[in-house]
Amino acid sequence: HDLAVVAQVADRIKVLRHGKEVEEGQTQQILTHANQDYTARLVAVRGAAASERADPRTVKPDTVLSITDCQAYYGDFHVVKGVSLDVKGGETVAVVGESGSGKSTLARIVTGLLPPKSGDIIFQGKALPRALKARDKELKRRIQLVYQIPDVAINPRHNLLDIVGRPVQFYFGLGRQAVLERAKELMALVELPVEFLQRRPGQLSGGQKQRVCIARALAAKPELIILDEPTSALDPLVAEEILKLLRKLQRELGLSYVLITHDLDVVHRIAHRTAVMLQGQFVAFDATDKIFHNPEHPYTRKLITAVPEMRVDWLDGVLAERAAAVA
Template sequence: MGNVVEIRDLHVSARTDSGRTVEIIKGVDLNVGAGEMVALIGESGSGKTTIALTLLGHTRTGCSIRKGSVRVAGRDVVAMSGAERRRLRGRQVAYVPQSAAAAFNPSQTIMDQVVEVAKIHQLMPMEEARQKAIGLFRALALPDPETIGLRYPHQVSGGQLQRLAAAMALIADPEVMVFDEPTTALDVTTQIEVLRAFKSVMRERGMAGVYVSHDLAVVAQIADRIVVLKGGEVQEEGATEQIVTAPKHGYTRALIDAFHPRPHEAAATERPGPETPVLEVTNLTAGYGAIGRDGRPEYLALKDVSFRLERGRSLGVIGESGSGKSTLARAIAGLLPPAIGQIRMDGVELGRRTKDRSKEDLRKLQIVFQLADTALNPNRSVGAILSRPLTFYHGTRGRECEAEVDRLLDMVRLPKALKHRLPPELSGGQKQRVNFARALAARPELILCDEITSALDTVVAAAILDLLDELQRELGLTYVFVSHDLSTVEAVCDRVLVMYQGEKVEEMPTSRMKSGAEHPYSKLLIASVPQLDTGWLDGLDRERASPGAEAGR
C-alpha cells in the first residue's frame, strides 16, 4: 500500500508584528500510509497543528508555506490554486477540531450542518446524505441516531458534539482525517467513548489519519506510528510501541517522564492537636434557575455537599463533566450563591456572595480560573495586572509595588522583563503562571484551582504542578484543586473528593485512590484514565462491564 500523505522538506514561516520573519517548521518530512494513523506529539509551539493544517493547504494568519511539498493522494496541495484547495477540503481531507462547540453554528440543526459538505460538493441527494449521516451516528455510538440530528448543538453533551464533528468530517468519505486534539477538553469517561468511536470508524473504513495531541496515553491507544516534534523539527519517529516503551531521544524520554508525575507527598510537619479547619463546607446546595418554595433552585448542580480542609493541605475534586466540580468552586468563591448550607473559613461563616464578604475575606480566598486567556485582560501589561491586587488589598504603590511585582514573577519562575508585555505575547504556560501570581499577590490562605492545567501540554502542566507543590511548602498554602485529570490530582493533593451528579459519593486519601476506592462510580472513573500502554483500550473493551460499574452510571 502506498502513501496517502507525503510531506517533503516542509518549511513554514511566520511574520511577527515587528516585521521579522521567524521559521516555525524547519524541514519536516512525513509519510502516512493508507489505513494508517500517525500521531504528531510535542509541547505547545512544537508545530503539531501547523503541520496538520498544511494537509488542507491552510496556514494560520501571518504564516506561509515557504518551501517544500505536501502531497495528498499524489497531488501537491502547496501548488494548488485556491479553487482546487476548496474542492479538496471536506472531500479528500477532513478536519476534526479541538473545540467542536466552535465548529457548529448554534442556530442550525445538527443534521443540516453534518450534511453540508455533501451539499456544497454536490456529492449525493440530500435524502441519501441524511441516511448516511444516521449511519455515521450509529457507527459513532451516538444515542438516538435516528433523531439526534434534529437537535441543536447546545442540546447535546460535549462528548456527543465531538463525535458529531467527526460525523461531519466523515460524510464525504475523505481519504485523510486530521484530528486536532479532539479529546483534550473531555473528562476521562467521555474521552474513552469518543476514542473508542474514532478508532472503530477509522478501522472499519481503512482511512489514513493524522492525530495531533500532547497526551501520550491517548495517542498510545489510537496511533500506529508517532512523530515527536520540538521547535518545528522532528526529534524522533517510530512505531507507537517502540516510542512508548523504548524511546531513543532525550526529549521523548522527557515527555514520557512528564506523563508520570510524582505522587504528592504530604508535608512532614505534625500538627500539635485538633485545629479549626481553614475551610469547612456544610450541606452545600446550589444550582441555577428560579428558587422554589423549598428554597432550592430549579436546576440543582450541588446537593448537600460537606467536607473539611486543614491548613496547608490540598483537596482534589474529581468527576466527569456536569458532576458539579466547578459549581462547587464557584459557590465557595461567592460567585454563585448557595441556596442552602454554610461555608466557613477559619471558623467564621462567609457571606453567600462576594459582595457580602469583607475585603479581608476576599483576600484570604482566591480563585485561579481554567483559561488564562479569558481571565487576563489582554490590553493590560503583566505588571499592571499584578499591581492591581497589591494596591487593592495592601495599598502598595510606586517603587514598593514594582519591587513586589518583580518578587511575584520570580516566585512563579518568570523573568522580570515579562512585566512589560501583554498577555497575548505570552505562551499558555506563562499566562497560567501570571494567573497564579495574581492570586498570590493577595497573600491568600486558600486558593481554588479550577482545571488550571487542562489546556496545557504535558511538559508545561508538569512544571506548573511542581511550582504549586513548591509554593505550598514555602508559603503554607491550602488548595482546592478541581480537575478531571486524575493523574494531576494524584500529583498535587492529599485527599480526593469524588463528585457524581452534584453529590459527593466518596472522599479518601489520594494514596488510596487507585487501590482502595469503594464507590462503583469512583472505580469507573479511575478505571477510565488512559494508561501508557498500547493495548489498554482494546483490553478495556474486552472486559465485560461489571454490575458495580453499571450501577455507578
C-alpha cells in the same frame, strides 16, 4: 497532548516542538524506544506520578474552610446536593468527577460567584457570606482563584506589571515603587524573570501565562486558592513544572488549595485528600492514596479504571475484560 490516549488510537506519532518536527515513528516505537530526548521526557513524565505525592508535612490541624450540607441550583436544576467538605491549613483537597458532576459549581460557591440555596460555609472560623457582593475586600483577598485557561484569564493589553501589580495596589494601597518591588517578589515566587514585567501576555508561552495567573492570585496574599483545572491546557512537561511550583508554594507559604479537576494523574501528584463527585453528591471523600488503592464506591472504581495506560494494547484489554464479564 495526552500520550496515553494517543497510544490507543494512533498507528504513528509525529512529535512537534516549537513548530518543528522532533521525530516520527510507529506508536509502539515512540512510546518504548524514543530516539530524541524531548520525546523520551514526554513519555517519562506520565510515569513520574507513581513516585510523587502531596507532602503530608504541610498540613496543619486548623480548618481553613468548612462547607456543611450545601445545596445549589441553576434555576430548577439541582446541581449540588447536600455536599460537606473541609480543608485544613496547608492542605490540598481535590474534587474530581465527570463533566456536569457539580465540581466547578462547588468552586463557584466557595468564591461567592454562585450563592448556595442553603448550607453553611465557614472560613477561618467565621461564617462566609454566600454572595460575593456581601463579602468585604478583606474576605475577597483571602480567597483567590486560578482559572483553567490562562489565555482568557489575563488581559492581553496589559503588561505583567499591571496584571500582578493591580491586586497589590487594590488590596494593600501601596504606592508605585512599593508595587514594583512586590511585583518583582511575585515574579521570583513563580520563577519568572523580573524583565518579564514589561512584557504582555502575547509574548509568553502557555506555561508562563499560567505562572502569571498564579502570581496574580498570590499578590493578594491569600490563605485559600481555588485551582480550576490549572494544567488542563498545558502540555505534560509544562504541566509537571506547574505542579512542582504549586507544591513549592504550598510548602513555603502555607497555602491551602481546592483543586477542581478530572485529571487523576494530577490528583495523585498534588492532593492530600480527594472527593469524588457524582450528580451533585460526594460518593467518596478520603485520603488520596486510599481513594486510589482501596476505592469503595463503584463509581470511584470506574473513574480509576477508565484512566488509559500508556501502552498500545490497553484499550483492547479493557474491552476484552468487559466482554468476558458480560458473557
